[in-house]
Amino acid sequence: MNIGKPDTEREIEVRPVEEPLPAPAPAPAKEPAPAEQPVPA
Amino acid sequence: MSLGATSISALAETSIEPAGGETSIEPILGWRVWHVDPGAGQPRLCSWSQSAEWPARRRMEAGCRALLGLRWRARGHGAPRAGHRCGIYAFHERRDAEALLRELGPVGAAAGRLPAAIGRVSLWGRVIENTGGWRAEFAYPYDVVLFGADTSLAAELRSRYAVDVSIGD
Numbered sequence: 001m002n003i004g005k006p007d008t009e010r011e012i013e014v015r016p017v018e019e020p021l022p023a024p025a026p027a028p029a030k031e032p033a034p035a036e037q038p039v040p041a
Numbered sequence: 042m043s044l045g046a047t048s049i050s051a052l053a054e055t056s057i058e059p060a061g062g063e064t065s066i067e068p069i070l071g072w073r074v075w076h077v078d079p080g081a082g083q084p085r086l087c088s089w090s091q092s093a094e095w096p097a098r099r100r101m102e103a104g105c106r107a108l109l110g111l112r113w114r115a116r117g118h119g120a121p122r123a124g125h126r127c128g129i130y131a132f133h134e135r136r137d138a139e140a141l142l143r144e145l146g147p148v149g150a151a152a153g154r155l156p157a158a159i160g161r162v163s164l165w166g167r168v169i170e171n172t173g174g175w176r177a178e179f180a181y182p183y184d185v186v187l188f189g190a191d192t193s194l195a196a197e198l199r200s201r202y203a204v205d206v207s208i209g210d
Contacts, residue, residue, distance in 0.1 A: 001073070001090070001130040001141065004171030009123055011062040012069075012168045014177075020068045020163040021181055022098050022203030 068163040070183055071131025071175050072138040074145070077156040077190060077198065084198045086158065086182060089145070097201045100179045103128045103166075121169045121176040128169060128176025131162050137173060142188065149189015156190035159209075 075086040075095070086095040095101050103120035105127035121128025132138050138159045142148075148157040166178030184205040187195055192208060199206040 001132065001174070003130060003132065003174035003176070006124050008172050009169050010171075011123060012170055013062055013064045014066070014068060014165040014168050015064065016066050016068050016165055019100060019165065019179070019181075020183070021100060024098055025201075025203075 068165045069131075069168060069175060069177070070161045071133065071164055071177075072135045072159065073131045073162055074138050074141050075158045075160075075185075076148070076154075077158055077187065077194070079156070079190075079194055082197055084194055084201060086185070086198070086202065089141075089157075095182065095202075098203060100181050101129055103176070103178050103180075119167070119178060121167060121178060123169060126176075128178065129162070129164065129180040130174060130176055131164055131180070132174040134173075135159070147189070152189065154189070156194065157188045158185045158190075159188075160185035160204075 074089050076089055078085045078087055078094075085097075087093065088095070093101075105120035105122060105125060132141075142157060142159055145157065146152070146154075148154050150156075161183040162180045163183050164175055164177035164180050168178065169176040182202055182204045184207075185198065185202070186207050186209040187198070188209045190208065195206045195208055
């Protein structure tokens with residue numbers, strides 16, 4: 001990508017209060033633990 | 042010409058920060074081109090020229106491969122550097138990204154190539170602006186238009202990166 005010659009550069013410092021990132025991916029839902037089976041007497 | 046260790050050290054300790062640089066709290070929006078590795082249900086945006094993978098839901102960080110850049114980076118002076126070619130590139134104008142995409146030729150499975158994308162990226166951190174665009178320290182996709190791809194790939198990419206993804210004409 002050509003965006004210009006080195007002698008036409010200028011520097012900008014961009015420090016947003018909050019970085020423009022999405023929320024982290026939700027954790028995969030855990031399968032419910034199987035209910036305990038009654039032990040036959 | 043070769044630079045000995047003493048010369049490198051002396052250069053690294055010389056400040057080359059531009060005087061009177063601007064500051065902003067608003068991320069910049071620029072345009073760029075990617076190719077899209079479909080993966081196995083985990084599609085990835087990749088830089089066209091460097092093939093670097095753009096991480097999902099985390100910022101893309103620039104690096105400098107120059108010998109001196111590595112030295113400076115260790116001292117807290119990361120990419121992009123004025124006068125270098127490092128940084129995450131983006132154009133000012135959409136038409137420049139579209140022109141680059143056209144130069145790359147047909148994309149997608151029908152052309153035997155990976156799908157491609159153009160889109161906007163948020164840029165922040167240290168940013169070097171030039172007449173046609175920017176080189177930035179950090180970036181994340183803002184929205185993406187896919188070419189040579191189908192709606193299922195768009196949905197997977199949307200879910201993975203959590204950005205708007207559409208199919209181009």
